[in-house]
Amino acid sequence: MQADYHLHTNYSEDSTYPMEDAVKEAIALGYEEICFTDHVDYGVMDDADSGKPPKYADGHLRGNVDYPRYFEEIARLQEKYKDEIRIRQGLELGVQCCTLEENTRLVEKWPMDFVILSIHQIDNLEFWDGGFQKGKSQREINRGYYEELLRVVRAYKHYSVLGHLDLIRRYDPYGDYPFEDVQDLVEEILKQVIADGKGIEINTSSKRYKINGSTPDEKILKLYHDLGGTIITIGSDSHCKAHLDDAPKLQLIAREQLKKAGFTHHCTFENGEPVFHSL
Ligand SMILES: [Zn+2]
Numbered sequence: 001m002q003a004d005y006h007l008h009t010n011y012s013e014d015s016t017y018p019m020e021d022a023v024k025e026a027i028a029l030g031y032e033e034i035c036f037t038d039h040v041d042y043g044v045m046d047d048a049d050s051g052k053p054p055k056y057a058d059g060h061l062r063g064n065v066d067y068p069r070y071f072e073e074i075a076r077l078q079e080k081y082k083d084e085i086r087i088r089q090g091l092e093l094g095v096q097c098c099t100l101e102e103n104t105r106l107v108e109k110w111p112m113d114f115v116i117l118s119i120h121q122i123d124n125l126e127f128w129d130g131g132f133q134k135g136k137s138q139r140e141i142n143r144g145y146y147e148e149l150l151r152v153v154r155a156y157k158h159y160s161v162l163g164h165l166d167l168i169r170r171y172d173p174y175g176d177y178p179f180e181d182v183q184d185l186v187e188e189i190l191k192q193v194i195a196d197g198k199g200i201e202i203n204t205s206s207k208r209y210k211i212n213g214s215t216p217d218e219k220i221l222k223l224y225h226d227l228g229g230t231i232i233t234i235g236s237d238s239h240c241k242a243h244l245d246d247a248p249k250l251q252l253i254a255r256e257q258l259k260k261a262g263f264t265h266h267c268t269f270e271n272g273e274p275v276f277h278s279l
Pocket residue numbers: 092118120163164
């Protein structure tokens with residue numbers, strides 16, 4: 001079963017890839033199922049109908065998914081391509097302790113097949129521009145990231161899987177931080193995820209970001225498995241055609257990494273419920 005459960009399109013502020021082009025490409029690549037997961041990052045971005053003045057970064061307009069247009073377009077494509085591919089509707093939420101309410105209202109208003117919970121920023125400070133890391137030691141950056149994730153998963157339950165669980169590795173200006181120094185926090189996070197019946201993803205974008213090994217790291221995959229975790233999705237985190245074209249071969253590697261960690265199945269989702277497929 002070939003599926004991609006992390007895809008961005010021109011409904012995300014950081015992608016210009018037309019959604020229909022992504023569908024056609026996924027069909028050409030032989031996928032049976034895909035799930036769109038465009039970006040919502042409350043705190044640093046607003047909804048189109050919020051009435052707030054537009055936010056910019058590097059002169060580029062930043063805003064959350066335009067939900068009515070987004071879900072309408074997914075519905076249109078589901079119908080148009082129903083004999084060729086299953087298309088699921090999802091979002092990737094960048095959640096922070098200070099944006100739990102907005103994120104709850106959102107998922108209650110727009111029921112979805114699948115929701116990725118990611119930590120993209122903390123206290124409205126971004127990782128990608130170094131705002132969060134500024135003035136912090138490596139320990140403060142790494143433990144601060146997992147402490148926020150732990151607080152969020154304890155308080156927020158409207159999601160399916162955690163996105164790129166060790167994302168902070170991508171943005172650590174000091175280089176690799178020893179896993180042993182954050183293992184206690186990662187273990188608490190994974191225990192909470194499992195107790196809540198949620199999952200994690202393997203995100204195959206590692207090579208693109210020059211990260212050694214998998215995302216999350218094989219130590220986290222193994223720990224999740226050994227703690228009893230079974231729900232895991234495979235996603236490319238594609239933002240353009242080139243990313244999507246690279247995805248099938250990266251997915252083969254990811255499947256081997258999952259098997260090595262002890263997993264026998266990966267998941268797709270329908271109406272928020274996992275469906276298991278053998279690896
Ligand atoms: Zn993300």
